[in-house]
Structure formats: structure tokens, C-alpha cells
Amino acid sequence: MADGERIPARFQVGERVAVLELNKAGHVRTPHYIRGRAGEIIEFVGYFLNPEDLSVGITSGPVYPLYRVRFLLKDLWPDYARNPGDELCIEVYDHWLASPASESMNSTRAE
Amino acid sequence: MRGYHDIGGNAAGPVPKLELPWLFWEKKVEAIRNLLGDGTRRLISLDELRHGFESFGVEKYKRYSFYRRRLEAVIDTLEVKGVLTRGEVDAELARIRREWEDGESHG
Amino acid sequence: MAHTEHAHDHGHEPLVIEDDAGNLEGLHLIEAVQAVLARKGLISAGEIMLEIQAIEAPGRHLGARIVARAWSDPAYKQRLLENGKNGAAELGIKVGEAQLEVVENAPGVHNLVVCTLCSCYPRSILGQPPSWYISKAYRARAVREPARVLEEFGVDLPEGTVIRVHDSNADLRYLVLPERPKGTEGMSEEALAELVTRDSMIGVARLGTEAASSSQTAREPN
Structure with missing residues (x-):
């Protein structure tokens, strides 16, 4: 794909999303603790080079949509006992996300 | 596959509320990495640096301090890219140590 | 070797x-x-x-200027919350990272910043992260038991306060806009800036009762 070409943004602010378990090797910026979990897009941040490419010296190519996604801490940690409204906000690239409908949320989580 | 750096949510003890001084050699590690990644050189991106210390093995990751990890990852990455070799660095290191020891014994 | x-x-x-x-x-x-x-x-x-x-060169003082301006000028605060990088630039402060997200504390909402994967931190504003910020314990626990971590820092949140943890994992960097301490009405922007601690901009401290005493103002060693 051409330099700077934008991978289309598939999600909108307010939309529910699930984080995929892509089992990628190498440098990824999607921490394990949100994989397989469902949250909500709260902001479209912009288009960025994929860190998975940058980490191996690929400094050109398409740019990927990046979102801020909000999760409830009680959805991340089954034993979370504090305020049920407590939140975790984190950035996730488009290719790590799916619609929750297309994901069986809990079965995707590999421990 | 979960990297050894990917520790969000792990059990751990109390936060060590340390405020260590930022040492000259540590600043130099940061400065050199920044320069190697700038627009004129483009030799090591921040993601390459992270990839370096996320993949050089858990033993090193646990053993090295924060800036030492980054320094080792800089050397590894430059070696992979053919910019320098560990042998060249070791040769310089031996010279610097000799000079240091001479300085210590004479000064 | x-x-x-x-x-x-x-x-x-x-x-x-x-x-x-x-x-x-x-x-x-x-x-x-x-x-x-x-x-x-x-x-x-x-x-x-x-x-x-x-x-x-960067350090507490840069973040403190941004916070003090936001406390003093509601229109500026609005622009800052919309685009932190532009907000900083208005004060002549250059953000080297891709974007700066300023997150606002309010009655009932407390923000806390961590980087679980490494040590992402708004370096071009606050300088190098403190040692505890890069510790395994802080990185591991801030996203799982933030209230307990805050307690260890001496922050006891009022009942019902929502904690919003920001894992700084990709291209954004985060700066907490603390609540303006009571009793600071009429203070100049320069005087307000002196009240803002580094820790309050990471989210592990709240500014409050100590506002009247400048002895509590954190000074970084660097």
C-alpha cells in the first residue's frame, strides 16, 4: 500500500467494540489485559504508522486509525469491588478491534 | 503470547516511592537515542528501541536497570542494522576502562 | 561481557x-x-x-503554567481540553509527542495516568518520569487497584468518586488537570502555578488543604 494511505476507520465515537486476541509476535501496543474485553470508543485520535511495523524498521506505508477506548474496570477484573463506574481509558488501533456482535466476548480471551 | 513487559494487572507489592536522581550517563543514553531517531538520522525509532528490550530476553529485562535496558537495546538495534558491532563497542569499552584505571591509579 | x-x-x-x-x-x-x-x-x-x-529543560514548571492558565481562563481551558498540544503551544510550550490529552479532575472524577507496557510519560512537558512511575508495581497495579495505589500515595478519594485510569500505551501522552484548590480566588496565574505539583499532574496527588502553604510545592531535583 502506498505511503501515507489511510486505512479506513471502521468505528465511530460511542460505538461498542471488542478487543481482538491477535496473538501477534513482536512489538504490539495492545496490552493483554484488555484483549477479549468490550468497551466503548470515546475518541478518534487520528491516523498513525503502525508501531508493529515501526518496531522492525518499516517507517513507511499506510497509516492506521487510532481510537481511545473506555472500559469499565469491573469488566476487566471480575473481582473488582470498588465503584462500578471506575474506568480504564486506553488507545487501540483499528485492526485490533471488532464489533462485539461479531465476537464471542469471553471466549476470545486466552489466558 | 504475552510479553514479559506486558504486566498490567499483575499482582505486585507496594509502589516503591523512590525519586532517584537522573544521572549523567542516563541522560546521555536518552540523548543519543533521541539523536539516532531524529529526522536526519532515522536509525532507531522509539518502537524499535522498545522492541529491542521487549525481545532481548526476560533475564536481561529483569537484571538491567531502566536506562541500561535502553542502552543495551540501542546497541542491539544498531548491530542488527549493520551500523556497528558489539566487538567495536567492546574494544572502545576496554580502552575507556584502561584509561579510567590509569587515571584512578595516577590521580 | x-x-x-x-x-x-x-x-x-x-x-x-x-x-x-x-x-x-x-x-x-x-x-x-x-x-x-x-x-x-x-x-x-x-x-x-x-x-x-x-x-x-522540561519539568514541573511547564505543566504548572498550563494548569494555572486553565484555572484562570475558562476559554483557554476549553481549548486545552479539546487539543492539548495546541493549548500548550499557546503558551509557547512545544509538545514533542504526537498529541497531548489533558484530562480534567472534577468533583466526583479523579484521573490517574500510567503506562503499563513501558514508561510513556509527557516528557516534553514534565521531563523524565519519576522512578516509581517506571516501577513494576505501579505499572502492574494502577490499572487493577487504582484506589489502593492512590491510598499508598496518601490520596483518599471521597466515597462515590469515579476513578478514570489512563493507560498511556500508544501515541497520546496525558496530563491531569487537577482541581483548583479552594481559597485561591484572586491569586495571580504565577502564584497559582507555584501550587501545582508534578504528582497532581500524574494523578497521584490532589491539591487541597496544603494550598495555603507554599512549603508543599514540589520541586523536582532536575
Whole structure:
């Protein structure tokens, strides 16, 4: 794909999303603790080079949509006992996300 | 596959509320990495640096301090890219140590 | 060849700290790298000294100026919350990172910043992260039991307060806009800036009762 070409943004602010378990090797910026979990897009941040490419010296190519996604801490940690409204906000690239409908949320989580 | 750096949510003890001084050699590690990644050189991106210390093995990751990890990852990455070799660095290191020891014994 | 047996890792200690020998070895090793790079014409000693000056320059004071302006000027605060980088630029402060997200504390909402994967931090505003910020314990626990971590920092949140943890994992960097302390009405922007601690902009401290006493103002060693 051409330099700077934008991978289309598939999600909108307010939309529910699930984080995929892509089992990628190498440098990824999607921490394990949100994989397989469902949250909500709260902001479209912009288009960025994929860190998975940058980490191996690929400094050109398409740019990927990046979102801020909000999760409830009680959805991340089954034993979370504090305020049920407590939140975790984190950035996730488009290719790590799916619609929750297309994901069986809990079965995707590999421990 | 979960990297050894990917520790969000792990059990751990109390936060060590340390405020260590930022040492000259540590600043130099940061400065050199920044320069190697700038627009004129483009030799090591921040993601390459992270990839370096996320993949050089858990033993090193646990053993090295924060800036030492980054320094080792800089050397590894430059070696992979053919910019320098560990042998060249070791040769310089031996010279610097000799000079240091001479300085210590004479000064 | 790396002799690291002196790099202390006391089992449960979540931060590896170099002793004197380790620091000397680090110094010699980076000098060796510099010498090799200089011989190849890739980097000069002058450039390195300038870059060290550049990374030494940011610190609490920059973030504090932003916060004080936001407290003093509601229209500025709105612009800052919409685009932190532009907001900083209005004060002549250059954000080197891709974007700065300013997150606002309010009655009932407390923000806390962490980087679980490494050590992402708004360096161009606040300088280098404190040692505890890069510790395994802080990185691991801030996203799982933030209230307990805050308690360890002496922050006891009112019942019902929502905690919003920000894992700084990709291209954004985060700055907490603390609540303006009571009793500071009529203070100048410069005086307000003196009240803003580094920790309050990370989210591990709240500004409050100590506002009247300037002795509590945090000063970074750098």
C-alpha cells in the first residue's frame, strides 16, 4: 500500500467494540489485559504508522486509525469491588478491534 | 503470547516511592537515542528501541536497570542494522576502562 | 561481557537499581557507544550536549503554567481540553509527542495516568518520569487497584468518586488537570502555578488543604 494511505476507520465515537486476541509476535501496543474485553470508543485520535511495523524498521506505508477506548474496570477484573463506574481509558488501533456482535466476548480471551 | 513487559494487572507489592536522581550517563543514553531517531538520522525509532528490550530476553529485562535496558537495546538495534558491532563497542569499552584505571591509579 | 551482578534486584523489589559499579559501567558503555558513533561520523559530542540540555529543560514548571492558565481562563481551558498540544503551544510550550490529552479532575472524577507496557510519560512537558512511575508495581497495579495505589500515595478519594485510569500505551501522552484548590480566588496565574505539583499532574496527588502553604510545592531535583 502506498505511503501515507489511510486505512479506513471502521468505528465511530460511542460505538461498542471488542478487543481482538491477535496473538501477534513482536512489538504490539495492545496490552493483554484488555484483549477479549468490550468497551466503548470515546475518541478518534487520528491516523498513525503502525508501531508493529515501526518496531522492525518499516517507517513507511499506510497509516492506521487510532481510537481511545473506555472500559469499565469491573469488566476487566471480575473481582473488582470498588465503584462500578471506575474506568480504564486506553488507545487501540483499528485492526485490533471488532464489533462485539461479531465476537464471542469471553471466549476470545486466552489466558 | 504475552510479553514479559506486558504486566498490567499483575499482582505486585507496594509502589516503591523512590525519586532517584537522573544521572549523567542516563541522560546521555536518552540523548543519543533521541539523536539516532531524529529526522536526519532515522536509525532507531522509539518502537524499535522498545522492541529491542521487549525481545532481548526476560533475564536481561529483569537484571538491567531502566536506562541500561535502553542502552543495551540501542546497541542491539544498531548491530542488527549493520551500523556497528558489539566487538567495536567492546574494544572502545576496554580502552575507556584502561584509561579510567590509569587515571584512578595516577590521580 | 556485561557485568551486571551488581545491578540489584532484590527478589520482590520491583525496580532494578544500579549501584556505583553499575553506574560506572553504564557510563563507560555509553561513552564507548558514543566513541564508535563519533568515529563513523554519525554523531558529535556537541550535538549530544545540546540534546542533553534539551531533555533537561522540561519539568514541573511547564505543566504548572498550563494548569494555572486553565484555572484562570475558562476559554483557554476549553481549548486545552479539546487539543492539548495546541493549548500548550499557546503558551509557547512545544509538545514533542504526537498529541497531548489533558484530562480534567472534577468533583466526583479523579484521573490517574500510567503506562503499563513501558514508561510513556509527557516528557516534553514534565521531563523524565519519576522512578516509581517506571516501577513494576505501579505499572502492574494502577490499572487493577487504582484506589489502593492512590491510598499508598496518601490520596483518599471521597466515597462515590469515579476513578478514570489512563493507560498511556500508544501515541497520546496525558496530563491531569487537577482541581483548583479552594481559597485561591484572586491569586495571580504565577502564584497559582507555584501550587501545582508534578504528582497532581500524574494523578497521584490532589491539591487541597496544603494550598495555603507554599512549603508543599514540589520541586523536582532536575
